[in-house]
Amino acid sequence: MNIIQPSESTIVFWMDIKDVPKLEYALKHGNxxxxKLAAEALAHAGQCSSVPVLLKAMNDKVQNVSIAALNTLEALGCNDDLVxxxxxxxxxxVKEVRDRAAKQEANKDKKHNIYRWERASKKSFEIVKERLKRPIR
Structure with a gap:
């Protein structure tokens, strides 16, 4: 079976006419x-019947799809305690992931000074180097 990928304008059209089954199908089987677009469109459709599909999309491998599903679940505001x-x-x-990415971005150009070289092994290495420079008797 060939799955046809709907375009952005098609998803917007489905959102306007609130065709929730087609949007849920696009959320399950699309690229x-x-x-991502289908999850965002389900927020505008505003039906709590799409919560199970959104819960499944929340565990998507692509982070943007997962975040869009979370935003949709929050926008729907269903009164289910589990949701x-x-x-x-x-x-x-998501906040932890974003904070970690922001911290990495902030520290990307920072130069770190490492002062670990004053260990005993470093000193003993210097002693060995000095002994090697001496002539053999």
Whole structure:
């Protein structure tokens, strides 16, 4: 079976007419860009019936799709305690990932001074070098 990837304009059209089954299908079977757009479109459709599909998309391998699904779950605002708890925990995970990336970006050009060379092995190496310079008797 050949799966046809819907374009962005098609997904926007489905969002406008609130065709939730087609958007859910695109979220399940599309490429990463289609899945991200479908998750964002489900937020505008605003039906809590798509929560199970969004929970599955929340564990997507592509981080942008996962974040879009989380944003959609938060935007839907379904009063299910499990969904609220899972969303809160995943948002903490996303915040940690973003903070780690920002810290790496900030430290990318920073030069680190390492002062570990004053160990005994370094001193003993210098002693051996000095002894090698002496003439043999």
């Amino acid at each position: 990463y860009n289609t899945r 609220v708890t899972i969303t809160r925990k995943r948002f903490n995970w």
